[in-house]
Amino acid sequence: MDSSPPDRRTADYKPALAWFAALGAAWVFVLVVLGAFTTSIGAGMVFPDWPLSNGSLNPTGWLEDLAMFAEHSHRLSAGVMSTITLVLAVWLWRTESRGWLRKLGLFAVALVLFQALVGGLRVLLDHQHVEMVNTSVGRLFAMLHACLAQLFVCTLIAIAVACSRSWRSRSLPVTAGLRRAGLVCCALIFVQLGIASVMRHSFAGLAIPTFPYSTIQGDWLPDFWNFRIGINFAHRVMAVVITGALLWFFVQIRRNRALSIGIQLGASVMLSLLALQIMLGAAVIWTQRSPHMTTGHVLVGALTLGVTFWLTWLAHRDLIEEKSAA
Template identity: 40%
Template sequence: MLSRFIQRHDHYQPALFWFAVFTLCWTLVLLYAGAYTTSISAGMVFLDWPLSNSSIMPEGWWQNQDMRAEHSHRLLATTLGYLAIILSIWAFLRVDRKRVRQLAYGLLALVVAQGLLGGLRVLYDKLNTGAETNVAGYTFRILHALGAEFTLCALAALALVLSRRWKERQCNLQSPVPSSVRSWGIAAVLALVIQITLGALMRHAGAGLAIPTFPLTPEGGVLPAVWSTPVALHWLHRLGAVIATIAILGFLGMLYGRSNTRRALLGSIIGVIMLLALQIFLGAATVWTYKNPVMASTHMLVGALLLASVWTLTLQTFRLPKGSQELTNRRLPSTKQAQTTT
């Protein structure tokens, strides 16, 4: 009976694509809400989960800033769960490409796991467990923060493969893309993941102002005069920003330096450059404004957008023809045959 509703095809489906884009935008709002909740230290305003003060709509939550931030975050996350369910069902019923369906299912699994991590982050906090240290709660905070980034990347990838450009292969080129270009893309993604992990460790350890000046330390140098765990986390985050910037610029340089990839991906290249410049400014402004909640939250959001953009840009290079020794070897016989004929 279910087979009556399954009508899969391989054509571009604008309604499904735009629903994926809407879900992606909803996730960005959710990420900002979570970042803002962390910035104002309101993550434990409710000690229970999944309810808030034993209620779906706790009394007075809108009037209190901390309660409003955390409960709005929970409501947005719940809605994302429903959106992910709709996406996975829609893909199951209408998408013919198996890998795209698997990506939709994987997205749903990520959203569910992310919700559970958010709950464990509350339930295993030392305010609930009574533990002397908060190792468990801190660990779940970091995993929850990283899960948000991976969820956004999965959604960005799903929207990309559902797009008309991807389906119709409008970015395919006649000349191949060297493997080194893809390697730079992967390196840039990994550098950003490490950098975001360091940022999460720093934020949740309260080390955002461990070095209160930028770009130099208070002593006027690059290295701090006095080291501690918060100072080390903060300094490593700055070092990670430099390494990630080099990796991203190297990747973009490889793409822009080739006329074929420049023509196919110029818009994406410009978008990543703009996000990178904005992210560097926001990182500096977060320190200059003594970690203003809006500035710090926007810095986290743009970092997530930057990761998703570099990730999808890297995926697009895998859609292009690959330059390999195998391809070269295939051309050799025809070349030799032409010379023989001549």
């Protein structure tokens, strides 16, 4: 399998590869936006078949019908994403001497293909109902599809950062506490996005129709409980927990004066995205789940994870490279 001569592989900065990896990391957010908008307007099942749309790569009327346009655009952008990921993995395999980075490229390919399969099963199995959880098999796959999207975002960011000039040229001495704070924050945000996925695909986004209170009487706790109210309330509680965790991470970064101005600014961007995400979350409720507000909320959630993961990945730079060189 290893057909590339060893002398063609180096760990040097490769500008073209770095820019292509950055393109992949940017394009994934296009995919997130299109997927979020498709779900927000209820267009996920506008085409009952897969991988084609109404049996065609160019279904009739998809440019005139908003629901068809949203879903088919999402499928086309997923095809572009798969191509970018495959090219990136081959490029890494042929030119990159760091074995862990080559393997990460292969993992990205496996992940994007599995993600496509899960997206297809969401369509093909939507007619099968699961009585125990009162939802369809397709919607269960839709929840998994949304969670895998966040993992894919982090994977592409990791590759793009590892290909960058700054990663190769600059050591980043950080404390174990800062690295630990970043890992905790990434885990919490990932759990939160998983909860959000279950909430969206369980039609629980307005199960608690008031904000910031849980009742129109101004109570913090709901008057009664069921699954949808519980998952909605869990989403709100996690938002509070994540706010505290990101503030902790921000303080850890600001205390480390050795970190570059870029990382310091990144920490400020992270908190700004958090504030914007909270405002969008409130707007989703106040506008009765406006598709544009809901799509923005999903996008900013993914961006918040992306920036937090970027900072955490940079904090682990020296550990990763030292282990690779050993």
